[in-house]
Amino acid sequence: MMITDIAHYLQTQGQIIEQELDRLVPLRHAPYQQLFDSARYALLGGGKRLRPILTLTTTRILKGDPHLALIPACALELIHTYSMIHDDLPCMDDDDYRRGKPTVHKKHSEGHAVLTGDFLLTYAFEILATHHHLNAEKKSQLIATLAYRSGSDGMIGGQVMDLEYEGKKVSLDQLRLLHRHKTAALITASIEFGGIIANATPVQLDHLRQFGEAIGLVFQIIDDILDVTSSHTKHGKAIASDILNEKSTYVSLLGIEQAQVYAQNLYNQAIQSLKSLPYDTSLLIGLADFILERKH
């Protein structure tokens, strides 16, 4: 798939996600107004929507029903958004800007940022558990997957490692473990979600998982590279915030060139994992291309 086609695909799919998020987290009156305003501020009007789009796309290529995947896809974006709100807090990464606008704790308050994150996290599980068109078996499977991938053996585990490694020199193995947890786990869940909804076999799910883990790491490496090469306006946050926070990155450990080679190798592994699936996977390959070649 051409990169211009994939840009168009990302845009149209992103709009579908945006509309659904807008419906799921509506404007509400007092005393709920503040919480929903703050949730909508964090959630709407920005972001690549990569995780939900991966879910819709995986569902589609496996001949599943993308309509069934829409709410689960949004659950992933709720989790992703909560994690950014908490990650930006002064006691964590202490970021004042996200996607070019003030972070939730700067716009509202730290207390509201904690609660808004808690709300989005809780609500992700609520919309899965109350999905009207998925059977209970699938709902439990999605919830178990999401909780596992975003919990201690996934995203949260990675964030704890991140806190502990701050200011320390870490090895490439440690960094890989950190990012397999912190970034790749939720991207893997996005792919698994599509597989679950589209009734993938256990073997197919394994291949999808391998694809997800590999492109999840590619995503992180490119993020590290963009953190040092991109400008404030392009990337939407202060330049090289990882350097300011004394964090080890793929770039600080490998240099930009070797980090790019490493990303390319992982990309190749990812594409290889798709080969045995008896479906036209060109849309997923297109998304993998985008993840490798993105400039923001």
Next chain:
Amino acid sequence: MMITDIAHYLQTQGQIIEQELDRLVPLRHAPYQQLFDSARYALLGGGKRLRPILTLTTTRILKGDPHLALIPACALELIHTYSMIHDDLPCMDDDDYRRGKPTVHKKHSEGHAVLTGDFLLTYAFEILATHHHLNAEKKSQLIATLAYRSGSDGMIGGQVMDLEYEGKKVSLDQLRLLHRHKTAALITASIEFGGIIANATPVQLDHLRQFGEAIGLVFQIIDDILDVTSSHTKHGKAIASDILNEKSTYVSLLGIEQAQVYAQNLYNQAIQSLKSLPYDTSLLIGLADFILERKH
């Protein structure tokens, strides 16, 4: 049931919960050690375990299997514990002590406190979704109930109101709405959990819900009273922290005596709700007595 019997019952049931929590959140090696240490610090060795005991008891009086209820009961304690960790943060209630020992952010760090709370919240849903002996239908129902009661229309909604009302004079109606959300919602969920697990009919679930909401408010009113009458050592936190935080309470709005009358009326309503259940509800009545008469 005699108050001495109920004390013994609370103790033995509390030990069962403690053991299960210890199993569910075990010691782990690095790089997971810090997160699990911090989770165990907050979770183990303290607390009345009121919410999980309400679940076990409701299951029991409805002739359900308390073994099936054990993990769901612990999920409620995980949620309760996460909410206390986040609530104690400097940007929220800013409490340095909880149950007579330093709060998680004082013992570890603020960043770890945020992540430990996020972990317990996420893990509550994971242990429900992966419960081996409940069918998927019941699991979805428990997860939907827990998410609803601890989300924007439940506990988190109440905490947002709490932040907004700080330093302001609120009406009794506003205070009741706040505490129906902040405190009573999760206590209601504890009762609903028992009903769901023991196959209560929709009408029975409604009566259980009314019982839960009423004793949930009783619990809060007694908490407000104890906050001004109890000493540091008994209550385990600094005296009258609500007054220091300029929070309206039932005591500040009604005075101690009228607050007690109000609690007694709600208690009577709670007991009335149990009357139509075709079961021996004396154990639940005993717990309601404890909630009304407790001294800590």
